[in-house]
Amino acid sequence: MMKTHRLFRILLIFVGLTVPATAHLGESKTEIARRLGKGKTYRSRGGWEQREYPKNGMTTYVVFANDKSIWELTKRNDKKISESDILALLKDAATPGHPFIWHADQKCYLSDGGKVKAQRQPRHDDFFSIMNIEAVTALEDVSQFGCLGKTADEVAQRYGPGAVHQPRAGMEQREYGKNGYTIQVVFKNGRSVWELFKREDKDVTEDDIVKILTAAGGGFIWDDEAKCFFRDGKRLQAQREPGHPDFFSIKDKDAIGH
Known part of the structure; x- marks a missing residue:
């Protein structure tokens, strides 16, 4: 009897160590800090704030809008996140009456009538993502995208502060984040001459491309032979970036000189 009791206590301790402490969608920074600790700002993304919380061998990155969590991404610090980790995360994140259900056709779990989606993060499958689809979609506004010819200060007014990304011959390239997109902007002689847009959750869709081209002033015409859009003769060129089709670029x- 003593051995059985001791084994039960050991199992409780083991389970307590392996069940992840996670964020819950809809919580404030204060509520999440009670379970995960204070955390720190990972990046600001033009209306969003993303905070980083390490705990129990995992790191959770939480995106907040209006001080409410709308998206969380979790990874293990020692190895790739496992299926057992994922099941524990789903169990912890589920609300009463709204379990996560696997949908093989979409390769993801859905809950709350399809409003919440959970999956290994596309192109970053070492992360497991749980997002409020409606809240994230509501912030995916591209109306300020695609304005070439602007100074770095003018670009920062649209996208927020950026960081130097990589040098290009005679040009500077900076990276910004806004509304679920990464935007890389190339400057020459102090003006933006090339913008590249990438979604953080999936590849840029055809609908995204239409919105980006509209935001850039419209008037782009598809050239089937060149497989790209042109405007102003052929001065402005827009296309899925060759070699990086997850990016859509306007230059x-x-x-640029070519």
Whole structure:
């Protein structure tokens, strides 16, 4: 009897160590800090704030909008997140009456009538993502995208502060984040001449491309032979970036010099 009791206590301790402490969608920074600790700002993304919380061998990155969590991404610090980790995360994140159900056709779990989606993060499958689809979609506004010819200060007014990404011959490239997108902007002679847009949750869709082209002023015409859009003769060129089709780019060919 004593051995059985001791084994039961050991199992309780083991389970307590392996069940992850996670964020819950809809919680405030204060509520999440009670379970995960204070955390720290990972990046600001133009209306969003993303905070990083390490705990129990895992790191959870939480995206907040209006001080409410709308998206959480969790990874293990020692190895790739496992299926047992994922099941524990789903069990912890589920609300009463709204279990997560696997949908093989979409390769994800859905809950709350399809409003919440959970899956290994596309292109970053070492992360497991749980997002409020409606809240994230509501912030995916591209109306300010695609404005070439602007100074770094003017670009920062649209996208927030950026960071130097990589040098290009005679040009500077900076990276920004806004509304679920990564935007890389190339400057030449102090003006933006090339913008590249990438969604953080999936590849840029055809609908995204239409919105980006509209935000850039419209008037782009598809050239089937060149497999890209042109405007102003062929001065402005827009296309899925060759070699990186997860990016959609708009560039001023005359300003760049090619």
